[in-house]
Amino acid sequence: MILYDLARRAKHILKEYQKSRDCEYITPVRRIERVFPLTDRRVCAMTFDDGPTDTETNPKISDDGLTLHLLKTLEKFGAKGTFDVIGTTEHNYPDEAGVHGSFSWGGVRYDHYPDINRDLCAGAKNKSDLISRILSGGHEITNHGYRHILFGHLKLVYGARACFNNIHEVISDIMELDSLLLEEHGYKMRLSRPPHYVDKIPDGKTSYDAYRYAGYNYLAASFDGGGWLPSTGDFKKDIDAMVEPISRALSEDPDSLNGQIIFQKDGYSMSRHTPVAEALPLQLDLLKKHGYDVISVSELLSLSQFADCVNEDAQALANAGFTVAYKNNTLHPERAMTFGELVVTCTPPQDILTSYRKFVDSGFETGALLAECAKRYGVGENHPYFIAFCKAAELGIINCDNSEKLSYKTTVTGELLSAFLRSLAPTYSFTINPGKLSRRDVFPHLRAVLVK
Numbered sequence: 001m002i003l004y005d006l007a008r009r010a011k012h013i014l015k016e017y018q019k020s021r022d023c024e025y026i027t028p029v030r031r032i033e034r035v036f037p038l039t040d041r042r043v044c045a046m047t048f049d050d051g052p053t054d055t056e057t058n059p060k061i062s063d064d065g066l067t068l069h070l071l072k073t074l075e076k077f078g079a080k081g082t083f084d085v086i087g088t089t090e091h092n093y094p095d096e097a098g099v100h101g102s103f104s105w106g107g108v109r110y111d112h113y114p115d116i117n118r119d120l121c122a123g124a125k126n127k128s129d130l131i132s133r134i135l136s137g138g139h140e141i142t143n144h145g146y147r148h149i150l151f152g153h154l155k156l157v158y159g160a161r162a163c164f165n166n167i168h169e170v171i172s173d174i175m176e177l178d179s180l181l182l183e184e185h186g187y188k189m190r191l192s193r194p195p196h197y198v199d200k201i202p203d204g205k206t207s208y209d210a211y212r213y214a215g216y217n218y219l220a221a222s223f224d225g226g227g228w229l230p231s232t233g234d235f236k237k238d239i240d241a242m243v244e245p246i247s248r249a250l251s252e253d254p255d256s257l258n259g260q261i262i263f264q265k266d267g268y269s270m271s272r273h274t275p276v277a278e279a280l281p282l283q284l285d286l287l288k289k290h291g292y293d294v295i296s297v298s299e300l301l302s303l304s305q306f307a308d309c310v311n312e313d314a315q316a317l318a319n320a321g322f323t324v325a326y327k328n329n330t331l332h333p334e335r336a337m338t339f340g341e342l343v344v345t346c347t348p349p350q351d352i353l354t355s356y357r358k359f360v361d362s363g364f365e366t367g368a369l370l371a372e373c374a375k376r377y378g379v380g381e382n383h384p385y386f387i388a389f390c391k392a393a394e395l396g397i398i399n400c401d402n403s404e405k406l407s408y409k410t411t412v413t414g415e416l417l418s419a420f421l422r423s424l425a426p427t428y429s430f431t432i433n434p435g436k437l438s439r440r441d442v443f444p445h446l447r448a449v450l451v452k
């Protein structure tokens with residue numbers, strides 16, 4: 001018992017440490033799990049994983065395939081869905097069917113969606129018409145990986161499952177689906193969710209590194225809509241299990257789902273049933289009765305970008321692609337602004353992205369001088385701000401002599417910001433109070449200078 005308590009306490013400390021690390025450095029890839037609730041509206045989003053598919057609903061309740069059935073249901077309620085689609089699982093062979101009701105029911109070595117040996121019924125490659133239909137209905141599409149292969153090992157749950165070996169394979173899979181949507185539908189996806197949320201790639205990199213390369217944010221969810229677990233043996237109960245948690249949450253607190261992202265499945269449950277087809281109208285009806293609009297994740301973000309507050313200046317910067325928030329999508333406007341954060345936000349995001357891609361593709365060839373310059377600010381080669389600082393040095397955003405002896409940790413003062421803005425935007429006229437500045441104090445100036 002003592003050992004158990006110790007292990008539990010250690011796990012708790014580790015989790016808290018991880019959490020604090022998730023809001024230590026601002027980063028271009030944010031984990032979008034839920035957003036800060038609006039005060040004047042109730043909104044939430046729903047993501048539908050693993051489609052599109054034209055396989056029949058089970059039990060069969062209409063002549064439409066599952067994805068089309070879900071689309072028509074959403075549209076009946078004036079709701080917009082976010083479809084987290086795959087490319088195709090048809091190349092994931094050789095393989096065999098797993099045990100019915102187990103995690104590997106759709107394939108032992110790989111996932112086969114919608115079902116093993118029925119790969120051609122699904123995916124953006126084979127079901128181009130369904131992709132067009134999702135887009136013409138005004139819904140959103142996000143990237144769930146071309147072949148739905150795990151980014152890394154998940155031994156406890158999927159012992160025999162194949163996974164990618166390195167970040168290059170992960171990036172190539174993500175970009176294959178990215179290109180397909182762009183070339184065939186003129187549609188650029190902005191969000192991605194790894195298959196089964198596996199983040200650790202065997203070469204030590206993570207899904208966040210791969211998403212940084214692709215220019216994506218990480219799409220998570222904060223509320224499980226259900227519909228993926230094995231059947232209880234009573235289909236009516238399976239539907240109830242999807243409706244009841246939403247019903248309970250709303251009756252306890254009608255605002256509780258405001259700003260949340262609800263996870264749903266555009267595919268079969270582990271028992272090859274589709275409770276989602278019958279539960280979705282009941283869930284949408286409940287939400288509507290409580291005054292909710294169900295909107296796409298990107299629309300949700302356009303209303304409220306961060307997890308901990310609404311800040312219009314930072315939101316405008318984020319919408320224009322600038323890096324302003326932490327990995328867990330918090331903004332912490334009350335914190336002191338650091339010089340490192342100021343530099344990362346002010347360095348053009350496209351330039352940082354291009355340098356990062358070079359870094360992954362062929363090793364970083366920025367030159368020793370720029371690396372030396374970054375080091376003078378305490379930013380070494382393994383620092384999260386390294387590439388941004390090298391780029392900032394190259395663009396003349398920071399001085400390589402660093403005569404003021406600044407560090408990336410230095411708190412920005414009114415005097416420091418004034419000098420920084422004068423060199424960055426000589427025609428910008430401003431008044432800034434002297435002394436230490438919070439992040440909230442700095443955002444309006446950065447917005448005025450950076451967002452055209």
Ligand SMILES: [Zn+2]
Pocket residue numbers: 049050144148195196
């Ligand atoms: Zn999936």
